[in-house]
Amino acid sequence: MTSATAPSPAGTDPAPGRTAPGSDTLIRDPRRLRRLAGWALVVVLVLVVAGAGLLLTVPAAQRRDSYDPELAGPGGTKALAEILRGQGVTVDVVRSRADAERALDDRTTLVMSDPYTLSDAAASALVRDAHDVVLLSASARMLRILELGRYGSDVSPSRAEADCDVPAFAHVGTIRPGQLFAPGPAVTACFGAGTGDGAVLISDHGARRAIVDGTDLFTNEHLAENGNAALGLALLGAQPHVVWYVPSYDDTDRTDADAPKRLADLTPGWVTPAIALLMIVALLAAVWRGRRFGPLVAETLPVTVRASETMHGRARLTARAADSAHAADALRAGTTARLALRLGLAARADPGAVADAAADRIRADRAGCRALLTGPLPATDAELVPFARSLSDLETAVEHAVRIERNTP
Structure with a gap:
C-alpha cells in the first residue's frame, strides 16, 4: 500500500468512523469510551458512598433478626x-x-x-x-x-x-x-x-x-x-x-445513655464526616467532568500544521489499518477535485461529469474514465497500486492537454 494519499476535498463524505476533513468533531471518537468509563466510575462511587451512609444511619431496631422464625427469606428460620x-x-x-x-x-x-x-x-x-x-x-x-x-x-x-x-x-x-x-x-x-x-x-x-x-x-x-x-x-x-x-x-434493658442504637454509634467519629466529604468530592467530580455540553466546537489551532504532514499522517493511519478502500477513495476524491479545477468545472461537480469532460479533453473512452472515477474501489493493496497509477496518469494527461491548448495560438 502506498502512503501518499491525497486529502479528501471539501464536499465529499468521509468514510464511516473517520474524521470529517476540516472539522475537529469525530464521528466515532475512541476517547468516548474513556469518558463513559469515567462517568461509570463516578456513579459507582456515589452509589457505594450512599449505600454505606444508609447502612450507618438505618437504626438496627428496624432490621429483623436473621434467625427470625417468622421470616421466609434466605436468612430466616x-x-x-x-x-x-x-x-x-x-x-x-x-x-x-x-x-x-x-x-x-x-x-x-x-x-x-x-x-x-x-x-x-x-x-x-x-x-x-x-x-x-x-x-x-x-x-x-x-x-x-x-x-x-x-x-x-x-x-x-x-x-x-x-x-x-x-x-x-x-x-x-x-x-x-x-x-x-x-x-x-x-x-x-x-x-x-x-x-x-x-x-x-x-x-x-x-x-x-x-x-x-x-x-x-x-x-x-x-x-x-x-x-x-x-x-x-x-x-x-x-x-x-x-x-x-x-x-x-x-x-x-440497657439504661446507659451511650448504649449503641445505630451502627453509626459503633463507628469512630471520623467515619461520618469522611463519608460526607466523599459525597461532596463525588459531586464536584461529576460537575467537573460534565462541564461541557453538546458537540465539540472547532477552534483555530495556535500553530500551523502543514497540509503535507496531515496527509502523511492520515496515510500512515490508513496503512496501519490496512484500509485499501478508504485510501483509494481519498486518492480518487483528490484527483476528481483537481481535474474539475483544471477543466473549469464547479468544485462540487458530479464525478461522472468530470470523467466525461476529462475523456473529451484527452480524446479517451468515456467508459474507461467513468469506471476510474465512479466505479468500484480496490479492496486490496495489490489492486490499490495500479489504481493509483491510473489516476495519476489520467491527471497527467489532462494537465498536458490543458497546457497544450493554452500554448496553442
Whole structure:
C-alpha cells in the first residue's frame, strides 16, 4: 500500500468512523469510551458512598433478626420452625423478654440468637429460667454466660460427623460446620472432625445448654443441605414446647445513655464526616467532568500544521489499518477535485461529469474514465497500486492537454 494519499476535498463524505476533513468533531471518537468509563466510575462511587451512609444511619431496631422464625427469606428460620411444628412440637415466637420468661417451664426449650440487646444480668436471668437453651449464633459473652467454652479454630472442615456420644445425634449424618468452638470443662464438643473443637457444644447437668453457629445450618437457604434439618430437630425438638425469643432494641434493658442504637454509634467519629466529604468530592467530580455540553466546537489551532504532514499522517493511519478502500477513495476524491479545477468545472461537480469532460479533453473512452472515477474501489493493496497509477496518469494527461491548448495560438 502506498502512503501518499491525497486529502479528501471539501464536499465529499468521509468514510464511516473517520474524521470529517476540516472539522475537529469525530464521528466515532475512541476517547468516548474513556469518558463513559469515567462517568461509570463516578456513579459507582456515589452509589457505594450512599449505600454505606444508609447502612450507618438505618437504626438496627428496624432490621429483623436473621434467625427470625417468622421470616421466609434466605436468612430466616421459618422452615425449621415449621418442621418442628410438623413433628408435634409447639413453637411460640416471642419478641419480649417478659413474654419469654412467662412461657418458660421445665418442659420448654428456649431458642434464640445472641441477645445483644440484653445486659449480662438480664441474659443470665433469662437462660437460668429455661430448662434447655439453644443459642443459634455465638458471641464470646454468651459462651461465658452459658459456661460452654470459647471460640475455636477459624478453619472449619468441609464435612463432619457427630463424633460424640450424644444419642440424639446418632442419625444426623454429616454436616458442613461453620464456626468451631473449643469446649470448656464438662462440655461435649460434636461435629469437629477430630480437631478437638466442635461445631456444637453441649453441657448437660440436668438442664441442657447448647450453642451452634446456625448461619450455614438452620437458615432457610441451607436447611435442606446434608443433615442440617436432622440436627435442628435433635437440638430444638428434645422438649415438646419451644419458646423462640427474637431479640430487638425495643426489648432492651440497657439504661446507659451511650448504649449503641445505630451502627453509626459503633463507628469512630471520623467515619461520618469522611463519608460526607466523599459525597461532596463525588459531586464536584461529576460537575467537573460534565462541564461541557453538546458537540465539540472547532477552534483555530495556535500553530500551523502543514497540509503535507496531515496527509502523511492520515496515510500512515490508513496503512496501519490496512484500509485499501478508504485510501483509494481519498486518492480518487483528490484527483476528481483537481481535474474539475483544471477543466473549469464547479468544485462540487458530479464525478461522472468530470470523467466525461476529462475523456473529451484527452480524446479517451468515456467508459474507461467513468469506471476510474465512479466505479468500484480496490479492496486490496495489490489492486490499490495500479489504481493509483491510473489516476495519476489520467491527471497527467489532462494537465498536458490543458497546457497544450493554452500554448496553442
